[in-house]
Amino acid sequence: MNERIYMDYASTTFLRDEVIDTMKPYLTECFGNPSGIHEFSRVAKNAIEHSRENIARVLRCQRKEVFFTSGGTESNNWAIKGVAFANRKKGNHIITTKIEHHSVLYTCKYLEQNGFKVTYLDVDSDGIVNVNDINNAITDKTILVSIAFVNNEIGTIQDIEAISELCHNKNIIFHTDAIQAIGKIDISLDKYEFVNLLSISGHKIYGPKGIGILYIKDGTSIDNYIHGGSQEKGRRSGTENVYGIVGLSKAIELVCEDIDEENRKLKELRDYMIDRILKEIPNSRINGSLKYRTSNNINVCFEGIKDEGILLALDLKGICASSGSSCNSGSVNSSHVLQAIGLSSLEAQGSVRFTLGKNSKKEDADYVIEELKDIVKRYRG
Known part of the structure; x- marks a missing residue:
């Protein structure tokens, strides 16, 4: 890639x-x-x-x-x-x-x-x-x-x-x-x-x-x-x-x-990624509401990962994601949002936000998930 x-x-x-x-x-x-x-x-x-x-x-x-x-x-x-x-x-x-x-x-x-x-x-x-x-x-x-x-x-x-x-x-x-x-x-x-x-x-x-x-x-x-x-x-x-x-x-x-057509495409890709992540990566769960959620947001917690090194590992594989608000980049604190919905500090640090847009494609999603599976397994090990 x-x-x-x-x-x-x-x-x-x-x-x-x-x-x-x-x-x-x-x-x-x-x-x-x-x-x-x-x-x-x-x-x-x-x-x-x-x-x-x-x-x-x-x-x-x-x-x-x-x-x-x-x-x-x-x-x-x-x-x-x-x-x-x-x-x-x-x-x-x-x-x-x-x-x-x-x-x-x-x-x-x-x-x-x-x-x-x-x-x-x-x-x-x-x-x-x-x-x-x-x-x-x-x-x-x-x-x-x-x-x-x-x-x-x-x-x-x-x-x-x-x-x-x-x-x-x-x-x-x-x-x-x-x-x-x-x-x-x-x-x-x-x-x-x-x-x-x-x-x-x-x-x-x-x-x-x-x-x-x-x-x-x-x-x-x-x-x-x-x-x-x-x-x-x-x-x-x-x-x-x-x-x-x-x-x-x-x-x-x-x-x-473009709102209707764009949301239809994004929701389809979002749901595809969520389904694969939850099925193929053990002990993962989605943060936030599945029903009342924007069409482009995937915020997922990988249990057992205790730091944000997963983002660096994704970056080395050519994947740009984040842990939350870009306005708080560089902070060593866990997400206040994730802690407010009941995650522990460690669970919050083991969470990643993927957000989709106009250039997002299914083949990209497949590549991300395959790399993510390997990265999560490696970090848990």
Whole structure:
């Protein structure tokens, strides 16, 4: 096997050719600063607003509700800090779960140091939060609930419709990190009408890195995030990433157009891999829900393996996988997500995440499984 096999699409994706073609003019001849008044600036400004309108059309929201950021981490930070500081006279209580992305958990920890109280809810062994637990955690000081649509490590899908409706009925702002959901789930905002804030990142959907979106439902009470200019209606100042915005718009358009066929293919390959792994590698089990799971996620625990050397062994065989969130790479700590669903520290360290994408093929899956069988046997020995 001479070519490398990439099974880490939840970490990042390649740029689709159509996205590159859309971005090219704004990397070369259309390089104007959108804040100017001459023709070069007008071209750049028009590109931004056309992209905003296109994204609003695809997501089924208002164009004035789409705000561009540098990516998912910034979008999550803005959503949580912005709501907290804008509503602190109303209350100081925030609810989230123990399995959120670190850009949510660390932001909540920061707010705890600044007078806010945070409830970190447990999830069940599948990684699902109980809606009744959210309801029971709500107090008269609760101002925000932030729960990811899809968990980035185990692919668990939460009941966002029910959670957002609960928050709406309690007059509480609801934010969801939809970074791993878009392209896998129809997140049309006319369907999820009670979602106040929603985060998206470009590089998870075959778009560019360094660009994202925070959807802010009209009327949501939230502070401005970056001060210093009039960009993004003065709410997020700084010269706009024009080519990134254009690329993100095209990526969102394509991934939402392809969603049904792409999910069918990915689910078929995912189930094939899961079936072979569980049948052919003794003492292996899937982490997370099999029923409420995105089409591309395979997170598997190999009992008896006590360190993450398995990833290095896979890499030496030309296979790219991960142990969880790429934002936590280099950490010697076990996954907080896997421990929250009941795995021991050793079991968490013996778990591997394979995530599939557009270039994933059955012959690649077969190669990965054959190598994986040998690696697991060797490490257990």
